[in-house]
Amino acid sequence: MAEFRIAPDLVATENEKRTAALKADYEALGTTLARRGVDIETVTRKVAEFFVAVPSWGVGTGGTRFARFPGTGEPRGIFDKLDDCAVINQLTQATPNVSLHIPWDKADARELKAKGDALGLGFDAMNSNTFSDAPGQAHSYKYGSLSHTDAATRAQAVEHNLECIEIGKTIGSQALTVWIGDGSNFPGQSNFTKAFERYLASMADIYKALPDDWKLFSEHKMYEPAFYSTIVQDWGTNYLIAQTLGPKAYCLVDLGHHAPNTNIEMIVARLIQFGKLGGFHFNDSKYGDDDLDAGVIDPYRLFLVFNELVDAEQRGVNDFNPAHMIDQSHNVTDPIESLINSANEIRRAYAQALLVDRKALEGYQHDNDALMASETLKRAYRADVEPILAEARRRAGGAIDPIAAYRASGYRKKVSDERPASVAGGGGII
Numbered sequence: 335m336a337e338f339r340i341a342p343d344l345v346a347t348e349n350e351k352r353t354a355a356l357k358a359d360y361e362a363l364g365t366t367l368a369r370r371g372v373d374i375e376t377v378t379r380k381v382a383e384f385f386v387a388v389p390s391w392g393v394g395t396g397g398t399r400f401a402r403f404p405g406t407g408e409p410r411g412i413f414d415k416l417d418d419c420a421v422i423n424q425l426t427q428a429t430p431n432v433s434l435h436i437p438w439d440k441a442d443a444r445e446l447k448a449k450g451d452a453l454g455l456g457f458d459a460m461n462s463n464t465f466s467d468a469p470g471q472a473h474s475y476k477y478g479s480l481s482h483t484d485a486a487t488r489a490q491a492v493e494h495n496l497e498c499i500e501i502g503k504t505i506g507s508q509a510l511t512v513w514i515g516d517g518s519n520f521p522g523q524s525n526f527t528k529a530f531e532r533y534l535a536s537m538a539d540i541y542k543a544l545p546d547d548w549k550l551f552s553e554h555k556m557y558e559p560a561f562y563s564t565i566v567q568d569w570g571t572n573y574l575i576a577q578t579l580g581p582k583a584y585c586l587v588d589l590g591h592h593a594p595n596t597n598i599e600m601i602v603a604r605l606i607q608f609g610k611l612g613g614f615h616f617n618d619s620k621y622g623d624d625d626l627d628a629g630v631i632d633p634y635r636l637f638l639v640f641n642e643l644v645d646a647e648q649r650g651v652n653d654f655n656p657a658h659m660i661d662q663s664h665n666v667t668d669p670i671e672s673l674i675n676s677a678n679e680i681r682r683a684y685a686q687a688l689l690v691d692r693k694a695l696e697g698y699q700h701d702n703d704a705l706m707a708s709e710t711l712k713r714a715y716r717a718d719v720e721p722i723l724a725e726a727r728r729r730a731g732g733a734i735d736p737i738a739a740y741r742a743s744g745y746r747k748k749v750s751d752e753r754p755a756s757v758a759g760g761g762g763i764i
Contacts, residue, residue, distance in 0.1 A: 345732070356728065382730055388423075388660055393670060426733075428727070430456055434501075443505055446501075458509070460499065460511065472486075478529070488536050512550065518560055590661075614656065629682070634715060668746060
């Protein structure tokens with residue numbers, strides 16, 4: 335039995351206030367969908383089985399290059415973070431796994447596993463960090479890590495990734511995500527070809543250490559902190575990496591790691607087509623890698639991404655099981671509330687994509703009827719699927735209105751009393 339950080343009685347009381355209205359809304363939506371030939375129960379079951387991992391670092395207040403303004407009751411370390419993550423899963427019933435970032439979350443692996451088990455949490459992909467220096471490390475990553483000109487620095491970065499694998503094996507993870515900030519800020523600073531060769535060689539050393547049932551995710555990002563050139567700058571380079579390394583290597587798509595107006599859903603389709611879509615870091619952006627809450631800026635784009643995922647799912651694409659994780663920085667909101675909302679928005683996009691009339695869409699595409707093909711997608715996107723999301727949560731023991739239940743619980747006030755206040759510091763996300 336998992337430890338509940340919020341009293342189940344409180345969740346039940348909050349749900350009781352809303353059950354009658356949910357029942358009426360759910361029945362009305364079911365009637366509407368039935369006219370379209372859609373069984374609401376089938377959609378609800380699928381939504382209830384869709385899960386997204388939360389990032390351990392996401393429950394702390396983020397920041398920018400300019401400043402960080404700490405929130406109240408911030409987690410003091412990984413075990414506080416896991417407590418916060420358990421609250422998110424308790425209320426949403428959508429986030430049973432947590433993704434750790436080493437060395438930020440470094441602790442005894444057996445204690446991590448025991449804490450996760452006690453809270454009813456599992457562990458998603460491990461995340462290595464060679465984009466910043468850890469206290470006491472011998473070699474700095476100021477000028478790169480896996481692609482550094484210095485062999486000792488590269489070896490140190492490889493060894494760190496191997497350590498992440500070892501921790502992950504103990505706690506039950508089955509994937510390693512590698513994102514690096516390597517690149518250059520001035521023309522001529524780096525030899526593009528040699529730097530990429532060094533990166534590939536380092537990644538090959540990491541790949542060799544992967545257990546047979548693990549996956550290696552490489553993540554592309556067009557800029558920052560290297561602003562002139564980035565080693566893994568786009569999905570094409572990412573695909574080359576996955577192809578070069580082998581069958582356990584896949585591409586991870588972060589929605590914020592692209593130029594504004596990039597057709598991310600087409601990138602997703604291409605990676606699916608060639609068997610190299612590993613998974614996602616869900617967030618949203620307005621200008622660049624903003625790491626805003628999922629669906630807060632462009633919910634239609636999130637829906638279009640899920641349209642491709644559901645298309646692949648229903649076509650029966652071989653070995654199709656992408657990883658789903660949230661990756662956000664919360665600068666002005668309660669991080670727990672933002673992650674609750676994002677988990678629900680991701681499920682919303684999935685539910686809407688399940689409503690697309692695939693047969694009609696295929697016909698319009700075949701006939702080159704651009705208007706009706708677009709309208710077929712929009713009809714699914716316009717559907718208010720909130721009753722489906724709420725009912726999926728209720729049936730699993732979650733909250734019909736998770737934000738209302740969270741606020742009613744006073745959890746933030748409670749941990750604020752227990753955890754020392756953070757001191758405002760300089761820039762940075764942690």
